[in-house]
Amino acid sequence: MLSQVRKRNGALAKFDREKIRLAISAALQEVQRPDESLSLMREVLGKLGKQFTKVIPSVEDIQDYVEEVFVTHDMHDAAKAYILYRNKHEDIREIKNYFGVQDDLKLSLNAITVLQKRYLRRDSSGKIIETPEQLFSRVAKHVASAEKKDKAKWEKEFFTLMKELDFLPNTPCLVNAGTKMGQLFACFVLPVPDSIEGIFETVKNSAVIFQTGGGVGYSFSGLRHEGSMVSSTHHRASGPVSFMEVFDKGAEVIKQGGVRRAALMGVLRVDHPDIFHFIGEKSKGSLSNFNVSVGVTGAFMWAVIHNKNYWLKDHEGNRVQEINARDVFDFLCGHAWECGDPGMLFLDEINKKHSLKKLGKIEATNPCGEVLLLPNEACVLGSINLSHMVEHGHVQWAKLAKSTELGVRFLDNLITLNAYPLPEIKNICEKNRKIGLGVMGWADMLIALGVRYDSDKAMALAKEIIHFIRKHAELSSEKLGREKGVFGNYKKSSLKRKKRNATVLSIAPTGSISIIAGCSSGIEPLFGVSYVRNVLSGTQLFEVHTQFEHMARYKGFYSKELMMKIAERGTVQGLKEVPSSVQELFKTSLDIPLEGHVKMQAAFQEGVDNAVSKTINLPNNATIGDVKRAYMLAWKSKCKGITIYRYGSKPEQVLYLGEESKGKRHMQVDMEHSGGCIGGQCSF
Secondary structure (H helix, E strand, O other): OOOEEEOOOOOEEEOOHHHHHHHHHHHHHHOOOOOOHHHHHHHHHHHHHHHOOOOOOEHHHHHHHHHHHHHHOOOHHHHHHHHHHHHHHHHHHHHHHHHOOOOOOOOOHHHHHHHHHHHOOEOOOOOEOOOHHHHHHHHHHHHHOOOOOOHHHHHHHHHHHHHOOOEEEOHHHHHHOOOOOOOOOOEEEOOOOOOHHHHHHHHHHHHHHHHOOOEEEEEOOOOOOOOOEEOOOOEEOOOHHHHHHHHHHHHHOOEEOOOEEOOEEEEEEOOOOOHHHHHHOHHHOOOOOEEEEEEEOHHHHHHHHOOOEEEEEOOOOOEEEEEEHHHHHHHHHHHHHHHOOOEEEEHHHHHHOOOOHHHOOOOEEOOOOOOEEOOOOEEEEEEEEHHHOEEOOEEOHHHHHHHHHHHHHHHHHHHHHOOOOOHHHHHHHHHHOOEEEEEEOHHHHHHHHOOOOOOHHHHHHHHHHHHHHHHHHHHHHHHHHHHHOOOOOHHHOOOOOOOOOOOOEOEOOOHHHHHHHOOOOOOOOEOOOEEEEEEOOOEEEEEEOHHHHHHHHHHOOOOHHHHHHHHHHOOOOOOOOOOHHHHHHOOEOOOOOHHHHHHHHHHHHOOOOOOEOEOEEEOOOOOHHHHHHHHHHHHHOOOOEEOEEEOOOOOOEOEEEHHHHOOOOEOOOOHHHOOOOOOOOOEO
16 A cells, blocks of 8 residues: 655655545546546556555656546546646746745745745845745744743644644744844834934834834824924924925835835824824825824714814824814825825724723834834734635634644744844833734635625624634633743733733734735735735736635636636626626625625724724725715724725725736735735725
8 A cells, every 4th residue: 555655856755645536636627527536546546556566656657647547538638637737737846946946835836936035045145045844944943942841842833833824923033033133023113202313213213123024103193293383493393294204215215124115104193283284195195105094083083973173282282273073084085085095093992992001002003003002012923824724614613722822822932032123122022022913814714614705694703713713812821921921011901811911913914924825815805816916026926716716616617718707807796607606705805895894804803902904995986985984984893993995096006906907007015014905005
């Protein structure tokens, strides 16, 4: 009986007969023949058993016998389909070889493209000197080094978790773990003092963070408004927006960690006298490295609903001008409709659920808004691949619980190991030990379970999933607290149970790591069944959703002509060749009403102690009224913030559907900071 097979690189692997059956089944489905894969596989195994009694067969040997069995049964069309399959994968291997990457994990071509461009280590001449498996081994070894005992055990656990693509940490960890750089965090918030010295000190500190791969958020609300008197110079202040331009220019020339452009978040309170200037700035095409959001209060939203006035206040809290709240809200929503900015940050909801109130209020977030941070605070992120938590149409709860427990320990270790860019950041991070464990592959999980994204069943499942993860994340943090000690500022918190970490959950956009994992990004719906994604300074990745292709083959409506038609349209809605039940299951982001987007964000926010990064995607023909409805619904649904993006509202964007990708300019952004967000701006 065969027990091993020789891979193309000469290495031996465990013989898996199921892989033979699946390959045969795919070829039969391709030509719409009945699935006789089991009996044909047995014939292949019989031939192999006779031929290879003392010698280990190679992968090519097995494939040759599959072709021979097809021909023996006069299944020449299936044999041809199988040959084409072999040739396609040979082409992919050649492309990977061209990139200079040894793919020892059988990742997708898009995953390998991202890895070789950004993550795999290189020598002094620029040659890649690391395989994907070696990358995960490097990271696992470094992360396990934080353990005082059983290092080998935890290294193996962390390595398997990443190798199986069940969990991946944020980009700085994958790039810097086990290297001289050593900075493992993705998210930072820095203070912006109301002084020239303080402002430019923050500009300098930001540059240090950008160089190590982190993104930075700021609140500019403490800066005096444009035209106000500066007593020390007897000159007029230039206002927050002018200084944001300084930050933006500084970020422009610094590539984060040598692998991506700097990403920033700028927040201004709605009662700041320069609020109109702030709201309208991005419509001019400036502040290209910034996502921007207006910090609003419940009182402001109440004033909008009742068409009341409110007061703008200077940096010392003095009333400056009374204006109509609805005028500001309309102006904000109009600019969001025009260019996707600004978003809204619901400060009351954020601080109501802020467990470290004694340390101060939260006024800013990281660049995508999923982490709520105090000044000089930072957070490390990682995401569980939900598409791997489903088997035979059922959620694998035990596997999800184990992945959660390992993910919490993994991220907590990064706090211990991190090479912090500034001592004040190290101090507060080690005292609060905030982590942000999140999810990716949510849309894929729903498809695997046969659940429509915007259905009531999906919303209920979202709450069940995130509360389950929250429960096990907190249990894991409590366990770590008993083992290693609770976070230093625990006594200053409002938490009732002793934990290792002040926060445990955060849902990030997961742009780059979801490509590596081969799953949908964050909790976003599918952007398209096929589309073009622009990443990595101009590299274009054409993506086709594999679950749709597999389902089309299984249900017998697959054809090359259909796949080409879908590639041109991006969506399967309205295609007579596609069954209505499949159309419902494969609704894309632009097929889903805005209410479905907001409700999904709110469903996950129920169980997340940090925040949720999600974009409310709107079709090009959406109105400003639609934007107003989305923003108001998000506030009423107790989201911590919101961003919309109307398709095509920017001259350049990250993702394009079908034919529209031809001749279009693509926004040069880092996908870790945009995820499924069309145009690069994400909601919170």
